[in-house]
Amino acid sequence: MPYYLSLAFKNIFRQKKRSFTLGVNYFVVAILMLLLFSFSDGVKKNFSGNLISAAAGHLTLSGGKVVKGKTLIGVSDYPKITKVIEDEYPGEVTVLARYKLTSTVYYLGQSKSLSFQGINTAKDTGLRDQVNFVQGSWADYVAQENGVLVSKDTADYLKLKLDDEVVISTRTIFGAFNTGTIRVKGIYESANYFVQGIVLCHFDFLQSLAMGDKLSASTLFVYFKNTDGLDVKREKLLGLLKDAGYVTSKPESSSDAISVVSSSTPKNKSEGVDVNENRLTIATVNEVVAILAQVLDAVNAAGGFLAAIMLFIIAISIFINMRMTINDRMQEIGTLRAIGTETKDIVLMLIFENVFLSLLFVLAGLTAALLIIGFVSNLLTLPPAGILSLFLDQGHLVLIPTLGSLGLILTVALLFTAIFSFFPARHGGKIRAAVALSKTY
């Protein structure tokens, strides 16, 4: 090891007050940035996880059947689509059909517009793990043809109890009103944001209420063993389904992808009466969460801006500290130069003093941030209500510190220190021995 490195290391705390003042800045920046990155990564993972568990597939298909220019929302002949997908990926794919609609519920003089989701209870059991029953059970719900599971909030609002029968009114896919009776077979709570508020029904019940044909569904969720190569898989399916007679497309934007998942009415231009086709749009889960990624990038940018201000303060502190240090240590610099130490070695010694200081305090900051993350993620429990549940997993804030984040923060801090130490250090290194010693004596 070059001798100036060991000298630099020994000099870190020569001016204790100055070193600690500067170090605290590194410490705070490290904590701030790691918390921010961990929050961002946590939200992304939690959001995707919750979304996939409840409201989207790795690939989500929705569409419409255009008959004489009029669009009937929904996926046509979903068993055919399912077969195409399962034949292409035998044994490694699960395709789930969902029926969705919004309906007004009337009960005891109260009314509320609610989102209904119909599932095939024999195959689509993922939601069972997302709900905690306050009353009733999954088995009771499965056994009753018009049975539903309602959230505790909805049940409290409408004063619903187990086994209550309730009239619902909705528009069918053709536009006419239809009514049906549901029976409450379970009241649940869920920490998953995408499950909260949903009224879970049977697929066949909703399909018949919406007067859809027996082969129609609102959306299809496609799950693979992992999320690798979703774009390639999507391209392949677009081609296969086109061959099967569908007009296929990809969402043009993130908001289009969200429309696919929410099965909301597509923004169709008015079309001629001679247009008759089955349309399908396939969105990947990455496209759906892209809009969230944009928001998180903005949050990260705001955090980064704050960190940049702190780094600017650090830069000024480094500059002032080093000028003062060089003046204070003129005798030492003069002696080192007199015994033959070269300019570059003096420069490197001064730079490494700051680099070691930043390394020490950044590592301390990262350690503190990890402790805070550990405490918040495991010991702090928050109520999983409303929008807050987007950030929570079983009531705990999801913060994921990655090695990438740790490495990035450390690298940026060290490089920044090295760059801003270089100019005052170069000034120190250029001082000749005679000048330095004459200033001292």
Place this chain on the structure above:
Amino acid sequence: MNRFISAGLFLLLAATLSAQNSDPAAVGTALIKDLENKINTESLDMTSTFTLVQKKEGEADRVLRLRIFRRDTAGKFTILFQYPDSEKGKGYYRDNDNLYLYLPSTREFVFRNRKDDVGSTDVRTDLFGKQDLLSQYTAKVTGDEKISKYDTTVVQLDAKTLDVSFPVQKWYLNKTNNLPVKVENYSASKTLLRTTYYVDFKEVAKGKFLFTKLLAKNNLEKNQSTLLSNDDIGTGKIPDYTFSQAFLEEQSR
């Protein structure tokens, strides 16, 4: 005088129908055709002020006042919200099947379903325009019934396609003048959703009638109803400009 002539003509129609044709569908169709002829005012421009009072259990009454400009010949109407202040400047413009809601807060027109509820009341926008029931429904007489003091013929309308809000309707038509006394709207599963009681009509031209009072009741939401009264009825020529989006924008300023 005109009223008596109109009633006389209707009695003549009813007598002819019952004597010559006992087919419920043919009679029902003829009655609805006659009804449309009476309540559609193709030859006239109509202007009036509607006052809607929505009553909901446990809530204060909600009052809306609207100015309506109607031209059935062109299948157009314009509705301007005048009261309360929070709704002022809003409006609807209908041009045949296209219905637009103007929102002054964002200064934009929102395309709406032509069966939109006016200001979240139990009254629908299609009530204000030309009725074209026979193009959407098949009619048949299902019997007679006494509604309050009126003897009525019940005509059931079944939707030809499900592209209508109410797949089944029952119109209770006054036997003396063939004007509706009550209308019931049913869902596809035959659940009664809404009932509209026509309380009073005014003859605005020879053989042409406009309701002046009606009560719309929501049968699913118990104890919720909307009372509608129609005043300041005028039949003077309305400037063409009134039936345009620009007019709504201008009025909101």
